[in-house]
Amino acid sequence: MGCAGSSQTKGDGTVKKIRKPKPWKHPQPITKSELMQMRDEFWDTAPHYGGRKEIWDALHAAADADLTLAQAIVDSAGVIIQNADLTVCYDERGAKYELPKYVLSEPTNLIRDG
Template sequence: MGCIKSSQAKQDGESTRRGGRRIRKPKPWNHTEPITRTQLDQMREEFWDTAPYYGGSREIWDALRAAAEADDLRHARAIIDGAGIIVESADLTTCYDERGAKYELPNYVLSEPANLIRES
């Protein structure tokens, strides 16, 4: 008799090893006030520039950035697996490296807000 988690993982076609959790896009979200693409890009760049100073490995932060910016979820999953990142939340907002360091990603680096203003 297996545990529920491993049974579900097998049904989903995912591996049952650590970090084998399926990843998905984050749920829709809204910024506190409408923002432009330029403002969003600036917020993202600022986050990625400062994230390594909060702990963890620079290589893992770089892999998380590449996964967050990947064109599709399969590519993101390959990056996550290759870096040995353990996915705690399927939307990548909480991950760990193999040494147990925690990495938290804000929604704004993972997806666009619903109230993004399109610049003309």
């Protein structure tokens, strides 16, 4: 499997489980379409932040999935979870991946379109 530093386990040997991000508030109320545009822009530019494209693709799929599927995606991609809400992760080579909360959940002040 590799050395202990490359596993997803915590010191007690348990795998760090993904959880939903804590509720958060955008600086000003935004619509669902504005949120989707922000997400699209992030994912379009994410590979330019460094790291491997296949890890960014896995994180994108995990961000859009339910918690059980997201866990399976990051486990199979070898993603090391620093923060259980996926805001900070690493790949097996040590590259850091930071995800803003707006790609992981909706703000508390979201305005529904229409």
